Amino acid sequence: MLKDAPYEHYAYDGAPALNQFLDGLETSRSGESEPHRTVIGHSYGTTVVGAAAQTGRLNADDVIFAGIPGVKVSRANELDVPEGHVWNEEADGDVVPDIGRWGHGGNGFVIPSDPEFGANETTTDTHGHSGYWDKDSQAGPSQSLLNQALVIVGKGGEVPLKPRPDPWVHVK
Template sequence: MDAIQKRFDATGKNGLPEAYLLGFSTEGDGRAIIANGNPDTADHQAVYVPGTESDLGNIEGGINRMVNVWHEADAKSDGKSVSTITWLGYDAPDSVWKDAPFPNYAYDGAPAFNHFLDGLEASHSGDSEPHRTVIAHSYGSTLVGAAAQTGHLNADDVIFAGSPGVRVSGADEMDVPKGHVWNEEADGDPVPDIGRWGHGGDRFIIPSDQEFGANQMTTDTEGHSGYWDETSYGPSRSLLNQALVVVGKGDNVPLKPPPDPWAHPTPGRM
């Protein structure tokens, strides 16, 4: 609660827009949904789904990530309004080793996520239809995949970061237009290859695999948690790429070259 209040107190500082508390509960591990900027009127909406070990007690990290996305997206939006949302609306796995290998957390949370996206659509009062991006980190991507697999994912773009697998084996199963699934895998991130055997769909394929069909965005961060980092010289490339997709400028995102077919492949990858 102190972290949420801290975000409210930051309104107006460094251009940060008003915050909106869209959902809150202290039951179980807790729930919280916090927006930067009014999603009902925003031209561009981005909804972030965090992963394993996320709960109300550490919501500040998720809030700060979407603050960073808001700043970079707003700077590239050509004057259009942006709202970025931290969606902790599900019971995330508590342990990487004991809980994250199982899909029930994803499937249990998927209906609530789909309902939330539908609610954003229904409540929007802007002059034109919003452009909506889903950003999912780690096990959050598994939930998003389950949401697309079991219902309608009401989104225009999907960004995965450090994904252990999304329950389906191809971008064409993500319920968004062709070419609008994006992926980031940073150097030194162990989660994608570890997770493929549990969440890689019926062919053990994850979004980082070429055959999945996602746009492989370049990254300049390291490890599993740095995709939203600022650096000493400004925002990281990993963060900037997400912001470009959020404001509908995915064509400007630099992509990784296809892998060398003569290199020794990792099992399940090309």
């Protein structure tokens, strides 16, 4: 049976509903303090988030991607959130990012785990495509889950990031 995930039209079909939902949150907000909205996309949901940013205004302060096949854009600054507020989690053993880039990556098949995309690449301690929300009853929440919580509450500066290779160092 042919799976639907390779087709981008589903993401573009769902994008207006995501934008309307986020706009509705803004409209229904009450109180004096400014809200902090974080959009989390997992797997094909990340493609929907990218399509929503391309086709409208993504009314969010932060975006977290996990297990991402691609977001249809090539740079974090194309996602309609403040600079430095795009976060990416890619767990060991998650093959979706490498496979998905060919169908949903930006120009040149760029995805958020690529350094040139410009996302904050967070540390992860989970494995596979569906472990980003794992919680061990003895050890507590995974680092992946804790990182998401820090971003959600507006403490992204406390999220541990994976070291990136220096783009100015040339390997011989």
